[in-house]
Amino acid sequence: MTKGVCARGKEQTQMTSSTLRRRLAGTAATALLIGAGALATAPSAAAKANLLTINTVSQHTPGLQVKVTYSCDVGMDHELVANATTLNHSSHDQSIAAGTVKKDKLVCDYNDHVALVTLRPAAGSHFDKGDKVKVTVFYFDNDGFRYGDADTVAVL
Numbered sequence: 001m002t003k004g005v006c007a008r009g010k011e012q013t014q015m016t017s018s019t020l021r022r023r024l025a026g027t028a029a030t031a032l033l034i035g036a037g038a039l040a041t042a043p044s045a046a047a048k049a050n051l052l053t054i055n056t057v058s059q060h061t062p063g064l065q066v067k068v069t070y071s072c073d074v075g076m077d078h079e080l081v082a083n084a085t086t087l088n089h090s091s092h093d094q095s096i097a098a099g100t101v102k103k104d105k106l107v108c109d110y111n112d113h114v115a116l117v118t119l120r121p122a123a124g125s126h127f128d129k130g131d132k133v134k135v136t137v138f139y140f141d142n143d144g145f146r147y148g149d150a151d152t153v154a155v156l
Contacts (some may be wrong), residue, residue: 057154072108095125
């Protein structure tokens with residue numbers, strides 16, 4: 001810093017531009033370190049919550065069964081839903097099935113868990129060995145919102 005004398009004769013301190021740059025750089029570095037510390041102390045699993053992965057699709061009397069790996073936020077109020085549709089049938093012979101895991105059966109603690117969802121076929125629908133099916137799983141909340149969709153195509 002340099003000192004100067006103002007018009008009234010009092011000493012006045014002036015900051016040089018290099019001193020100002022060093023102070024700004026120090027402030028920026030401090031802010032960066034504080035931000036990094038906050039990220040490091042946050043629960044690491046929280047970043048992966050509300051995810052869905054379809055592991056397997058298989059025949060299960062009377063319809064299908066889907067093995068799903070899921071994670072969800074603590075306190076979430078939703079159900080896990082699975083829908084299946086045959087792909088290798090004509091639109092007149094297409095089969096559909098649906099299943100739900102109720103919210104009280106889900107463990108929501110940010111960790112991965114596995115659920116088996118049993119899908120029941122709609123009236124007149126059937127699934128045979130060799131059928132190609134598209135399966136979609138998602139979360140469905142009390143307000144009617146759907147999120148976290150995951151899709152797969154499997155051959156039974």
